[in-house]
Amino acid sequence: MTAADDHGRRNRRAWNRMADQYQEILAELGTPDELTWGWWRHSEHRLDILGELTGRDVLDLGCGAAGWARRLADHGANVVGIDASARQLAHARDSTAGGAAVALVNGDAERLPFADASFDVAVSNWGALSFCDPHVAVPEAARVLRPGGLLVVCTSSPIYWLCTASDADQPGTEIRRSYFDLHRSPGNTGTVRFQLPYGGWIRTFAEAGLTIEALIEPVPDPATVIPAHLEQATWRHWLANWPFDVIWKVRKPTHR
Ligand SMILES: C[S@@+](CC[C@H](N)C(=O)[O-])C[C@H]1O[C@@H](n2cnc3c(N)ncnc32)[C@H](O)[C@@H]1O
Structure with a gap:
């Protein structure tokens, strides 16, 4: 295995190490009521990306502590959450112990242990698709979707990457790396993250047979809580002016 393809092992190890602290940060932000x-x-209520969920088979790619998966189940979906990190899944098991109907699977989104055409919806909310090679994970997600199925990927914007040095998390207001080199980036937390130029995402979805319905670049509410460990003024300025979270909404056609 070369350094360029060991991201699965590195991310699993990093997320096992960071899981407890990550859940503390989420707890600091409080549990959203939607x-x-x-x-x-x-x-989601305002953006209306997912549509009706009742009775839908939904796969949460990189489910972490199942915060999303639990809410999807509350909306009547049959949810499977997959995550590479056993420690994240331990948090997920605690959080679903109250009876939430979520099946949890320890596995890799680049090699999904599911049959073709198993799901109506696949989501990655800053989940596996932020840490997998899109050239591998997008076709793999497409494979497990039924015809007409929806893939939604919420991750960082290519613009955020351009404005962030490869060893930093905090964006600046100058371009700090090459646009054409966007792909694999080892971060300072031990994870390896992935990004593509906009054209690269479009090509990757198209090559996986998926049709892009929307690229949503939501502007955060100015009252949004920014975690205490981040520089407040820098982040407020950045978030008010450039897209950080972006949401790709893509669909597997009914007929090919
Ligand atoms: C930033 S956390 C997000 C978790 C969750 N989606 C949330 O909203 O809280 C990213 C998650 O992706 C998982 N992950 C990273 N690479 C993965 C892979 N190849 N397959 C499955 N899960 C992966 C990590 O273990 C981690 O739990």
Whole structure:
């Protein structure tokens, strides 16, 4: 295995190490009382991306502690949450112990342990698709979707990457890396994250047979809580002016 393809192992190890602290940060932000997308909690009710969920088979790619998966189940979906990190899944098991009907699977979104055409919807809310090679994980998600099925990927914007040095998390207001080189980036937390230029995402979805319905670039509410460990003024300025969370809404056609 080369350094360029060991991201699965590195991310699993990093998320096992970071899981407890990550859940503390989420707890600091408080539990939203609805389904929300991304770091800045854009309301699904307002954006209306998923449509009717009752009775739908939904796969949560990189479900973490199952915060999303539980809410999807509350909306009547049959939910499977998959995550590479056993420690994240331990939190998920605690959070679903109250009876939420969520099946939890320890596995890799680049090699999904599900049959073709098993799900109506697949979502990655800053989940596996932010840490997998899109050239592998997008076709794999497309494979497990039924015809007409929806894939929704909420992750960071290519613009955020351009404005963020590869060893930092905090964006600046200058371009700090090459647009054409966007792909694999080892971060300072031990994770390896992935991003593509806009054209690269469009090509990757198209090559997986998926049709893009929307690229949503929601502007955070100015009252959004920014975690205490982040520089408040820098982030407020950035979030007011450039897209951080972006949401790709793509669909597997009914007929090919
Ligand atoms: C930022 S957390 C987000 C968790 C959850 N979606 C949420 O909204 O809280 C990213 C999650 O993706 C998982 N992950 C990373 N790479 C993965 C992979 N290849 N397959 C499955 N899960 C993965 C991590 O273990 C982690 O739980």
